[in-house]
Amino acid sequence: MDHLPTTEAAVTVLRAIAAEHAREIEVTHDIGADQTSRRTAAGVGVTTDADGTLPHEAYAEFGGVPRVSVRLFPEDDALITVEGVECHDIPRDEVPAFLRSVFGGLAYVTARRFPPGYRLVVPLPGDRAHKEPVPMFLLSPWLSGRVR
Template sequence: MDHFHSTEAAVAALRDLASEYAREIEVTHDIGADQTSRRTSAGFGVTTDPDGSLPHEAFIEFGGLPRVTVHLYPEDDALITVDGINCPDIARDDVPAFLRSVFNGRAYVKSRRFPPSCSLIVPLPGDRTHKEWISMISLTPWLNSRMQ
């Protein structure tokens, strides 16, 4: 497992992944406590955290289907959105493996008849999975194609 000690290192790994899967990638950076989404309490013009560090987050959009975005946070976690389904609290080190599962076609949707429900299941290394509940009305053609 890779350990990404910075947002920039994680972005570089995601650029490599985009290249590996022949997907376009667009990256937007927000740097400074007054710019990052979780630092709204930072005062006007305050760019560093109390410890003097400069927080850095990035928003990455991948081309192709399924539609995938990644929001890398300074706290070493990420929000990954797969075809409109938010998958929060993904460890930054797990992001490449999560995306590989999606891009390789290993991620799937599991449905239950009673009570009726669906979940996006994304296999991760070490026999772990990320499971995210899906509203039946939010099933897209791609998610339907992954149904098991």
């Protein structure tokens, strides 16, 4: 497991994963309490948190199929979106394993007959998996092709 102590370290790993899987990556950075998404109450022109730190958030969008984006938050977690399915609260250190699982073809979708429903399953090291419900209207061709 990679240890990603900073947002910049995490972005470096995201770029390496994009290169491993021959994908384009576009990254934008939001630096300062008045710029990051979770600090909307910071006020205009307030760049540091109360403890004097400068929060750094990054958003990365990968090219190709499946459509994947990653928002890295200053609080050491991430929001990963796969084909429109939002996977919240992914620890920053688990982001590389999550992406390698998706890009490596290990992620799949389970289907339930009653009540009808779908769930994206992303295997992680240590016999763990991240599971996220998939609304029927988000069932893209990529997700449909991975239904088990």
